[in-house]
Amino acid sequence: MLAVSVVVAATVSLLALPIPIQALPLFRRAKSSATYLSNAVAAANVLNTKNDWYDQSTGQWQGDWWISGNIVTTLGDLAEADTGYASTAEGILSSVFTNAYAANGDSWLDNYYDDEGWWALAWIKAWDITHNSKYLSAAESIFSDLTTGLGGACGGQWWDKSHTAVNSINNELFIAVAASLANRVSSKKSYYQKYAVDQYDWLFGAGLQNSDSLFMDGLDMSTCAPIGAVWTYNQGVLLGALVELNQVTGNGTYLTMADTIAQSVINHMTTNGILTESAEYPYEDPTAAQFKGVLVRNLGYLNTAQSNGNYVSFLQNNADSIWSNDLTSAQDIGVDWQGPAVNISAAAQDSGLACLVAAAVASS
Numbered sequence: 001m002l003a004v005s006v007v008v009a010a011t012v013s014l015l016a017l018p019i020p021i022q023a024l025p026l027f028r029r030a031k032s033s034a035t036y037l038s039n040a041v042a043a044a045n046v047l048n049t050k051n052d053w054y055d056q057s058t059g060q061w062q063g064d065w066w067i068s069g070n071i072v073t074t075l076g077d078l079a080e081a082d083t084g085y086a087s088t089a090e091g092i093l094s095s096v097f098t099n100a101y102a103a104n105g106d107s108w109l110d111n112y113y114d115d116e117g118w119w120a121l122a123w124i125k126a127w128d129i130t131h132n133s134k135y136l137s138a139a140e141s142i143f144s145d146l147t148t149g150l151g152g153a154c155g156g157q158w159w160d161k162s163h164t165a166v167n168s169i170n171n172e173l174f175i176a177v178a179a180s181l182a183n184r185v186s187s188k189k190s191y192y193q194k195y196a197v198d199q200y201d202w203l204f205g206a207g208l209q210n211s212d213s214l215f216m217d218g219l220d221m222s223t224c225a226p227i228g229a230v231w232t233y234n235q236g237v238l239l240g241a242l243v244e245l246n247q248v249t250g251n252g253t254y255l256t257m258a259d260t261i262a263q264s265v266i267n268h269m270t271t272n273g274i275l276t277e278s279a280e281y282p283y284e285d286p287t288a289a290q291f292k293g294v295l296v297r298n299l300g301y302l303n304t305a306q307s308n309g310n311y312v313s314f315l316q317n318n319a320d321s322i323w324s325n326d327l328t329s330a331q332d333i334g335v336d337w338q339g340p341a342v343n344i345s346a347a348a349q350d351s352g353l354a355c356l357v358a359a360a361v362a363s364s
Helices: 033-049 065-081 083-103 113-130 133-149 168-182 186-205 232-249 253-268 286-305 309-325 346-362
Strands: none
Touching: 033 065, 033 083, 033 309, 033 346, 065 083, 065 113, 065 286, 065 346, 083 113, 083 133, 113 133, 113 168, 133 168, 168 186, 168 232, 186 232, 232 253, 232 286, 253 286, 253 309, 286 309, 286 346, 309 346
16 A cells, blocks of 8 residues: 655646647557557566566455556456456456455455555446456445545545545545446435536545646645645546546546546646656655556546547557557566666556557557
């Protein structure tokens, strides 16, 4: 569990100059969707077979609980994009569903509401590709527990059950899960939609956005002022949540807001056009290697909902840089997509995989 509510004095979002999309480097932009998918399958095979990353007995990768939930989502995205991979993904997801649940004391819950949100989204994705009701039921059960965290300091949802922080990420995940369920559980659409809209209203009224329209890490509980760094995954989760809100409400304002955030990410969270995390992470905590994957995954969802050439170019450029500059001879992906491949981990592999999948879908 990564707690990122500390104040960081300098972040990439504050240091990087805006880069127009025309200035993005052209690595090998002629790649086809099939090539990106082939690379993605290769990266997924490394993720699932390298050394002891994936422990089938616990249903987790490197013992990282919330990272494993993200990996389930990425494998689901790959299965949606490549039907030839679907049976492989479905087998892994089914095994994870049984074994991760058992390893966590027959529960999807823990002390952190954001952990629970990642797993709820994972099982929503599993339902999307299988339509097996057990997955959607699990997501609904998790959401029921998420509601117990409402009423945090300054409003919103507490980050944890010990009530130590009110962060952006868990509140964004709350919206994403609620809106996603509203789009999939027709008998309870209004119930989930109200939660999603109410939480959106709180989030956008809490003063968490900086002057670039990007969300900061959380709120100071004594002053309710925004604090902390600007992380890629905070922006990413919100993009996906806004896509789901647009779908359930038919209100295009949500996509307009998503576009504003996405363009700001491209302008302020990149180095020579390549998505870049704050310098302090992921070196201090390797799970932060997952952050960029969350951003590109959800940017891909936004592009599917509202095609945008800037998004397509951005995803392609990042995927090309990963495969050209951030790959070992064993097809391990590192944390810095500009390269070289360093700090190899399951989280870094999944993050790169998410970009390859998003580029494949955007190129189709």
